[in-house]
Amino acid sequence: DAKTTQPNSMESNEEEPVHLPCNHSTISGTDYIHWYRQLPSQGPEYVIHGLTSNVNNRMASLAIAEDRKSSTLILHRATLRDAAVYYCILRVGNAGNMLTFGGGTRLMVKP
Amino acid sequence: DTGVSQDPRHKITKRGQNVTFRCDPISEHNRLYWYRQTLGQGPEFLTYFQNEAQLEKSRLLSDRFSAERPKGSFSTLEIQRTEQGDSAMYLCASRAGTATNYGYTFGSGTRLTVV
Numbered sequence: 001d002a003k004t005t006q007p008n009s010m011e012s013n014e015e016e017p018v019h020l021p022c023n024h025s026t027i028s029g030t031d032y033i034h035w036y037r038q039l040p041s042q043g044p045e046y047v048i049h050g051l052t053s054n055v056n057n058r059m060a061s062l063a064i065a066e067d068r069k070s071s072t073l074i075l076h077r078a079t080l081r082d083a084a085v086y087y088c089i090l091r092v093g094n095a096g097n098m099l100t101f102g103g104g105t106r107l108m109v110k111p
Numbered sequence: 112d113t114g115v116s117q118d119p120r121h122k123i124t125k126r127g128q129n130v131t132f133r134c135d136p137i138s139e140h141n142r143l144y145w146y147r148q149t150l151g152q153g154p155e156f157l158t159y160f161q162n163e164a165q166l167e168k169s170r171l172l173s174d175r176f177s178a179e180r181p182k183g184s185f186s187t188l189e190i191q192r193t194e195q196g197d198s199a200m201y202l203c204a205s206r207a208g209t210a211t212n213y214g215y216t217f218g219s220g221t222r223l224t225v226v
Binding site for chain 2: 034041042043044046099100
């Protein structure tokens, strides 16, 4: 799987928007962009995924650059429960069965 | 459906002992995955089942590790002759094997401590 690059950590204030960046300059045309998050003492949790177009769901929004070499996960109003490690992962189409996790971004939310 | 269940949540064992973990996936999910996660790192892939067939194994899965998924339902991961380096969180995930890119559902993991 192609590699992703994320900042090690970010801080946010509660109730403010958070933009978590991810670079994936070697992405190929069939790679989907997945985001997972892992809360303390829990397994990773699916957040959102996309291919080319921006995506919205109840948890977050995913903004994908036009050249697809970067993407941004947007939490519209951070809460203390959003404090977690956020992983940006590329996965090949319908093949490539496993997810390859990097180090992720540790998001800290201040009250 | 309560999601992916893993048992036990915690296991402390002495070096050299054998341990077995169990994973119960979401019932309609035919694909099941095992991952290992050490402190401060992202999860690392260990192995993958489609129904009862073990289709992929990582080089991390040494010959002391064995995984099974009889009848394509629950799965077990056994570690023989445990070593201190085996101390980690062992995560199980499942997903439906459909054509679209649905997300994986992870369990809360089994934390293994080898003393």
